[in-house]
Amino acid sequence: MVMQTDIQEPTTHSWLGVLAIALGALSLVVTEFLPVGLLPGIARDLGIAEGTAGLAVTATAILGFLAAPVTAIAIGRVDRKRVLLGLTALLIVSSVLSWNAQDFTMLLLARVILGIGVGGFWAISITAAAKLVPPEKVHAASSLVFAGISIGSVIAVPAGSYIGAHSDWRQAFLGASVLAVLCFVLQLIFLPSLKMKQGVRMGDFFGLLKSARIRAIFLTVICIVAGQYAGYTFVTPYLEQITRLDTSIVSGLLFAYGVATVVGNFVGGTLAGRNLHNTVVATVWIFVLSLAGMAVFATSPLLAGIALLVWALSWGMAPVGTQLWLFNATPHAPEAAQAMNTSVFQLSIGLGSLVGGIAVNTAGLQSSMWLAALILAAAVLMVYIVGRMNQQPAIA
Template sequence: MQSTSNAQAVPVSQPSALTTPAPTRAAWLAVLSVAVGSFALVTTEFLPVGLLPSIAAELKVTEGLAGMMVTIPGIVAAFAAILVTIGVGKTDRRYVIWGLTATLIISNLMVALSDSFLVILVGRALLGIGVGGFWAIGGALGNRLVPPAYATRATSIIFAGISLGTVAGVPAGALIGELVGWRVAFHAAGAVAVLVLLTQMWLLPRLPTTQSLTFAQLPALLRVKKARLGMLATLLVFIGQFAAYTYVTPFLSQVVGLNATTISALLLTYGAAGFVGNLIGGWTVARSVRMSMIVTGLVMGLSAAALPLIGTSLLGATALIVIWGLAFGMMPISVQTWMFRAAPDAMESGGAVFVATAQISLASGALVGGVAVDHLGVSSAMLVGGVFAVAMAAVIAKWGEDDGKPSGKLHAVH
């Protein structure tokens, strides 16, 4: 997430909005279509989390194995973020976005219609291509769709789709699954994807490019100390989050003893808290990205780890889930801001490497949590996830530094 200039100092590279023509309504609608596409992709990526018990029961697999529906797209997305960005070369980015959105439609249909767990995993792998490519390419389109003075706001809107998708996917899936079944949730996601694609085909202008990313450009990010530290922090916090959160529904069912309706309501509460946390994150990173990262890791880790200890009642679980949701809402904007400030001139290459790191971590977290669940019980996933998140806070507290002069206020994602 890039920072915007404050009232006292406007960077030379970012013309003042007072001297630049305002974007047209069509330009903002094009930005919104990309944001909605990112929201749909990320929401679908996390859709299975709230549906794991019912999916596992119908397909006759363990809940740990069902968690592969989160692990597989994460692994594929990690490679796709780099390979798609390089592979599309100078292709008009409008066509690239259309193609990535189309993978969402096909993936959801495969999952919704198949009785074979293997075919379902293939469908989820296809989704990973869309997610990885969209995270890496879509995030850089804000600079292309509006004049430079408004680019940061446009980028914030696009990343809002990603951030909100991370907190909306689970409660949406849980609610629909509880009301009409888990397959209908994927049918609904597919229908939404069709509408998103039609909207993008209508609203996105031509987006030709004269440059293409090469493999030789990727290692440049690794030579930046702050970027390396950000990648380590991303690895730890994403593993922690998804080691625990992928299995929060089985925990609430088996340990707390909640019924499906109550769990759906609690996950919706988590999503609402995440939305508030996203706004808080926009405020905190404008003041100190380092402190925002530390607070995010500590609050996320301690609340998750405390669930097996003091979250075994409805009241305790609700309080901890809300606190966890606030921290999770802060996470995307915090880590994205850290990485983009570490390499502000490498949006596509830096974005591709960051997305690859995040998706590998997401997949690893779901896998680590699944192993813990199958061997040590569902409560262990909460503890393991909490330890990783707290470790991220410790790493940033020890070695992280804020910029000497913050580059300005960041628009809160909303």
């Protein structure tokens, strides 16, 4: 049984409510990926290896993986306004703890709490936003929430890198705390009661996993996302220590990376509308080659910079294709599929940053890009497999 959204008549605050949800999504993404830009400072200040500091990303992702399906089931028909406020409160607690962390244990605890908020929020935010607007505006509401996620990914790492270069890394989490409080207040004011007729059941997830096609799509997502974060988690120290770029230049490049990612979202959507399979095939091949280029041209600032931007463009395109695959394959279970996709995505972030950290600690920073390219090569194979399976009908 799938979730019923019981879409209500829009109120004068409907779009402000959608905006509040979108800002919450932005805040969560910013806070989740701040450590990527702060990695050198965290490692230096807490006296740990950079590969170990990468666990600050891994811990959040692993808890996000667990929290998405658990939250979707546990909340049942509970008013979604109350759920979103509770999850945003976890974001506030996590940010304040990170701001005050004096050792790595306290930082990890904060990141675990954040993971619960991330998984739960991502699992229900799109459906909650859809309840606020009439059916013909659901696409626009969903796009606004996704825009929050994209913009968060644009500003998180370069902002962290800039703050880390000019101040104590904890100040970044002070800023995140302020943003989280703002999100909470806006949700409290502008979100109406969002009651549900029925929630997601455990059987919905098992029903999805019975399909070989769905399993193949999720395995493709794992390869793409794990490959991304095996390299991206360590991109700041990589550019500083291997490519030997000044921290201000790194911040600028990472901002450009974020912008290119957003451009990739739109390019991927446009091309996928014309030919979905060919778009995904081209995307993963470009992905592999750009990561290999990062490794091969590591000591050339110009060529490494070009490879970085091509990498960003392909990363922006990739989730669009896999999301469309999943949407087309699960027309009768979209909410359960969204929760599971969130779970798989977060698990893949954790796996990627974990294996990337192991590679960095054992073989050096440059190994992270080679490892990322290798994992993406597996994604190429999975894309061809899914392409053949897509001849099958969608699951009922």
